[in-house]
Amino acid sequence: MAKPDPQNSQYEPLSPETLAQRLSAVPAIAERVGSDPAEWTVREVGDGNLNLVFIVEGSRGTVIVKQALPYVRLVGDSWPLPLYRAFFENHALVRQAQRDPGSVPEVYYFDNDQALIVMEFLAPHKILRRKLIDGEKVEGLGDFLGKFCARTAFRGSELSMKSADKKKDVGTFAGNVAIPAITEALVFTDPYFDAEMNHHTAALDPVVADLRADTRLKARVQRMLMKFASNTETMVHGDLHSGSIMSTQTESRVIDPEFAQYGPLGFDIGMLVANFLMAYLSQPAHRTVERLGDYQEWILTVIDETLASFEAEFQMLWKIERTGMLYPAALFEDQGQSSEGICLELLAEVRRDAIVFCGIEMHRRTLSLAHNADFEEIEDEAQKARLEARNLAMGAKLILEADTFGSTATLLGIAREFNAKDIL
Numbered sequence: 001m002a003k004p005d006p007q008n009s010q011y012e013p014l015s016p017e018t019l020a021q022r023l024s025a026v027p028a029i030a031e032r033v034g035s036d037p038a039e040w041t042v043r044e045v046g047d048g049n050l051n052l053v054f055i056v057e058g059s060r061g062t063v064i065v066k067q068a069l070p071y072v073r074l075v076g077d078s079w080p081l082p083l084y085r086a087f088f089e090n091h092a093l094v095r096q097a098q099r100d101p102g103s104v105p106e107v108y109y110f111d112n113d114q115a116l117i118v119m120e121f122l123a124p125h126k127i128l129r130r131k132l133i134d135g136e137k138v139e140g141l142g143d144f145l146g147k148f149c150a151r152t153a154f155r156g157s158e159l160s161m162k163s164a165d166k167k168k169d170v171g172t173f174a175g176n177v178a179i180p181a182i183t184e185a186l187v188f189t190d191p192y193f194d195a196e197m198n199h200h201t202a203a204l205d206p207v208v209a210d211l212r213a214d215t216r217l218k219a220r221v222q223r224m225l226m227k228f229a230s231n232t233e234t235m236v237h238g239d240l241h242s243g244s245i246m247s248t249q250t251e252s253r254v255i256d257p258e259f260a261q262y263g264p265l266g267f268d269i270g271m272l273v274a275n276f277l278m279a280y281l282s283q284p285a286h287r288t289v290e291r292l293g294d295y296q297e298w299i300l301t302v303i304d305e306t307l308a309s310f311e312a313e314f315q316m317l318w319k320i321e322r323t324g325m326l327y328p329a330a331l332f333e334d335q336g337q338s339s340e341g342i343c344l345e346l347l348a349e350v351r352r353d354a355i356v357f358c359g360i361e362m363h364r365r366t367l368s369l370a371h372n373a374d375f376e377e378i379e380d381e382a383q384k385a386r387l388e389a390r391n392l393a394m395g396a397k398l399i400l401e402a403d404t405f406g407s408t409a410t411l412l413g414i415a416r417e418f419n420a421k422d423i424l
Helices: 019-023 027-033 085-099 128-134 141-155 163-173 178-186 202-213 215-230 267-285 289-320 340-367 381-404 408-419
Strands: 041-044 051-057 062-068 076-080 107-111 116-120 234-236 245-247 252-254 261-263
Touching: 019 051, 027 051, 027 062, 027 107, 062 085, 085 107, 085 116, 085 141, 085 163, 085 178, 128 245, 128 267, 141 234, 141 252, 141 267, 141 289, 163 261, 178 215, 202 215, 202 340, 202 381, 215 340, 215 381, 267 289, 267 340, 267 381, 267 408, 289 340, 289 408, 340 381, 381 408
Parallel strands: none
Antiparallel strands: 041 051, 051 062, 062 116, 107 116, 234 261, 245 252
């Protein structure tokens, strides 16, 4: 499984003008789009931070073509980035499809040299973050996301996998050096000092100064960075947020796992909850007073259902798929002893980690390089600052007091409390 060489002379970025001619000879594409490239319609739709993304439509159907660029698109070629991230995204999608069938787009074709993936076109799906900003609801969203996080976490760990297979997979993903380094810097480090690419709303200066003066908070964040960098419990999506989920009114899929690596069991679920909390806290800028309360409570319901579904699915898998080297039945059930309480203890530890990761992500998306549209699209700067201040203050509480959040009801109660607070 050779990774693409970032200096490969064969690599050439695609464009709407060149894509059809260059890819029309690929059978996996032609059979799904049509064999005549002159009949293809190609649109570039990528609005992310890293890649080129195209919708390719023809007489037979439509596909998505995603190609890595040799730099961070958000910044430009002053920040080089290896093309091999497409290699890891492809392998992550394959593993996610195995571990939770139907949860991710189907991959039709992967080209190492061109660092591109051709995959299923999702329609009429819409990026979840946009749906949350627009006030749209998705049926079954929390149940789907909780099960996705539980299945990928459990089945990607030595609770389920053979140890040799898991260690081999850890070795494969250990080659994804540059992408995790972005997370290690932008998520865990940059928000807490005056990093070069940071930016934040000017009125937040006193709140930011207080955060950066809190050595206990920064030490807790660095402890979680240590866990993230050195803990290989399971394969994580690595960037699971409302922008990496596509939904209709009744169905959802998870996309964009190019930040995949092996990491802590609680990482994905924590990052996901953070993005729902940011959607919740930003709602006063997006909803009328008449709709605000109902829609905010719906978002909290999604958080509740996500965490409940995660824990219920994890416990079910513990009972029927615990076939790895960890907590084997030989030590418990085969001796007539229950392991249910042990599973609950592990889940409590995962929850504590997730809450801290959640608070860190709330800080990162307000202070570091890549912000969320939930706040960024607020035109009234004073209102934006007020809502972002609530977000920063709640994030700090989660980081420092995660041990006290024994139930989801407590977490949601804290969210309602901060939603009504005036921090500035």
